Structure formats: C-alpha cells, structure tokens
Amino acid sequence: MAPSEQPTQFRYPSASFLIPLPRIMEVTLVLLGIAQDGGVPHAGCSCVRCMAAHRDPSLRRHPVACGIRGSDGSLHLVEASRSLPDQMWLWAEAMGAEGVARPDSVSLTHIHLGHIDGLGQFGNEVMGCSELPLFASASVLEELAKREMLGPFEATEAVPMERFSPSVNCGFEMEFVPVPHRDEHADTHAVIIRGPSHSVLFLPDHDDWAQTLNRHGANSIRQWLSDLDVDIALLDGSFWDSSELPNRDMSEVPHPTVTETLARLGERVEGDVEIHFIHLNHSNPLLGQGPEVEELTDLGWQVSAQGQQFTL
Numbered sequence: 624m625a626p627s628e629q630p631t632q633f634r635y636p637s638a639s640f641l642i643p644l645p646r647i648m649e650v651t652l653v654l655l656g657i658a659q660d661g662g663v664p665h666a667g668c669s670c671v672r673c674m675a676a677h678r679d680p681s682l683r684r685h686p687v688a689c690g691i692r693g694s695d696g697s698l699h700l701v702e703a704s705r706s707l708p709d710q711m712w713l714w715a716e717a718m719g720a721e722g723v724a725r726p727d728s729v730s731l732t733h734i735h736l737g738h739i740d741g742l743g744q745f746g747n748e749v750m751g752c753s754e755l756p757l758f759a760s761a762s763v764l765e766e767l768a769k770r771e772m773l774g775p776f777e778a779t780e781a782v783p784m785e786r787f788s789p790s791v792n793c794g795f796e797m798e799f800v801p802v803p804h805r806d807e808h809a810d811t812h813a814v815i816i817r818g819p820s821h822s823v824l825f826l827p828d829h830d831d832w833a834q835t836l837n838r839h840g841a842n843s844i845r846q847w848l849s850d851l852d853v854d855i856a857l858l859d860g861s862f863w864d865s866s867e868l869p870n871r872d873m874s875e876v877p878h879p880t881v882t883e884t885l886a887r888l889g890e891r892v893e894g895d896v897e898i899h900f901i902h903l904n905h906s907n908p909l910l911g912q913g914p915e916v917e918e919l920t921d922l923g924w925q926v927s928a929q930g931q932q933f934t935l
C-alpha cells in the first residue's frame with residue numbers, strides 16, 4: 624500500500640440492515656385425517672377393521688381435516704374434529720415443530736358431527752381461546768350461534784363466495800364452493816386452498832355428482848375441476864359401493880360411491896389433476912390393502928394417507 628493511500632474507514636452497517644427479513648416458508652397442507660365423521664374405529668362397531676384399530680393405535684384414522692401452514696408460519700385449520708389433540712400433534716410433527724401451536728384460524732365446510740365436534744376444545748374447558756377467526760357460511764354460523772358454540776371465536780362475518788385470505792400475510796387464499804349435501808340445518812361447501820404454486824380442492828361431503836355438477840353447470844368431473852382451476856382434488860370417497868352398509872338404508876347417508884366416481888373418470892390421462900379419495904367410512908375397503916385399492920391406483924388415482932403433505 625502506498626503511504627498516501629488511507630485504508631477505507633470501516634462502517635458498521637445501518638441498524639435496518641441487521642434486522643433479519645421474515646422467513647418465507649412454503650405453504651404446506653397436511654391431511655390431518657382421512658376418515659368419515661365417525662373415524663376408525665367407529666363407535667359401536669366390531670367389524671374386523673374397527674376391532675384391529677381398537678387393539679393397534681397405528682390403525683386408527685381421524686375424521687377428515689386439513690392443516691395449512693402459511694408462508695409466514697401462521698396455522699390454519701379446516702374442520703374441527705374430536706381428534707383435535709392428536710391432529711394438532713400430527714400437524715406439528717409433519718412441520719418439524721417441537722411443540723404444538725394453536726391454529727390462527729378455523730374454517731368449516733358444514734355442520735355435520737365429525738366436522739365440528741372439536742369446536743368445544745377451543746373454549747374455556749380446554750384451550751380458552753377468544754376471538755379466534757372462524758370462517759364458515761352464514762347458515763353454518765347462524766346454526767352454531769343457536770347452539771351457543773361460537774364463544775371462543777371472533778364474531779366472524781360469513782365468508783364471501785370469493786377468494787379471501789384467512790390472515791394478512793399467510794401467502795395463500797381460500798374459496799368456498801357450494802355443494803348439495805342433505806342440508807338439514809345449514810348448507811355445505813367444498814373449500815379451495817390456492818397457494819403460490821398449486822391449488823387444492825377439499826371436498827369431503829356431497830350427495831351425488833349429478834346434483835353437484837348440475838349446480839355448477841359442468842357436464843363432467845374433469846370439466847368442473849378444470850373450471851375450478853385446481854391441480855389436486857381431495858374427493859369424497861365415503862363408500863366404495865352401494866352394498867357397503869347392509870344394515871343401513873344408504874339413502875340416509877347419500878354420497879357418490881367411489882365406483883361411480885371411477886366410472887365417471889375412467890383412466891387418468893396426461894394433464895389430469897391429481898385425485899386423492901378422503902372421508903373414508905370404516906367399512907370402506909380402500910382403508911385396507913385389497914383389490915379395490917389396486918383397481919383405483921391402476922386407473923391412476925390415489926387413496927389419501929393420514930399425515931400426507933402437499934406443497935402449495
């Protein structure tokens with residue numbers, strides 16, 4: 624160094640330079656349950672599958688629910704089942720968290736048992752939440768108010784039938800899509816979760832394809848899913864076929880059977896969405912390892928798995 628040259632004076636970076644930027648995470652959806660409202664084992668049932676699940680906890684399956692972690696780390700639950708404590712731990716484990724965090728919002732598709740029987744756990748007897756944002760349709764909120772179940776929740780406006788963000792910086796949007804489903808007390812919706820790269824349709828319950836497609840002016844499942852602009856569809860797969868409940872009138876629990884859905888879909892072709900069947904009744908052979916699973920996967924479709932993750 625020549626004597627005339629002075630070393631450049633070192634400057635500390637300004638304080639604002641030192642503040643770490645918020646960490647942007649991938650928007651991730653975890654399937655917190657894949658069973659119908661009654662779960663597996665089903666109350667009062669001694670079928671082979673339920674008895675095996677009583678004896679071996681690894682065979683138990685929670686009622687359907689989704690946990691979505693936003694890009695800002697916020698947590699958003701869709702459906703509140705009675706398996707909530709186990710589902711919150713499953714969610715934490717899937718996200719690599721050491722402890723269990725409370726969700727920042729809850730959304731509900733409809734008011735049938737398995738979708739709401741965990742709501743009470745947000746109240747005084749358990750988590751003691753207050754003003755937790757709750758997103759559901761106007762008729763669902765009205766019915767929950769009648770049942771005095773809204774205590775822990777913010778008196779949320781009914782969700783608009785357009786895209787909304789469940790919190791300010793979560794990095795994804797949700798959209799409620801009306802579907803027909805023996806709406807005795809309140810109506811039913813499917814939910815679309817739209818992330819930066821992928822969109823998922825969560826459709827746990829509806830009565831039948833003809834009514835659903837008719838309501839949305841689509842002439843096929845493919846056309847409807849394309850109109851909804853989703854890449855992944857989690858579809859109502861409650862029953863494999865109509866012979867499944869020999870002691871029940873299947874018209875009391877209407878759902879399109881998986882065999883009907885497969886007949887309508889045929890084989891998966893290039894460009895088709897990914898379809899995973901959810902909301903499986905304890906009687907559904909898709910919960911086992913039998914030929915039905917092979918039939919479905921040979922066509923290119925999938926049976927969902929509890930704890931399965933989707934990057935949105």
Ligand SMILES: [Zn+2]
Nearest residue numbers: 660735737828
């Ligand atoms: Zn259900």
Ligand SMILES: [Zn+2]
Nearest residue numbers: 668670673905
């Ligand atoms: Zn059973």
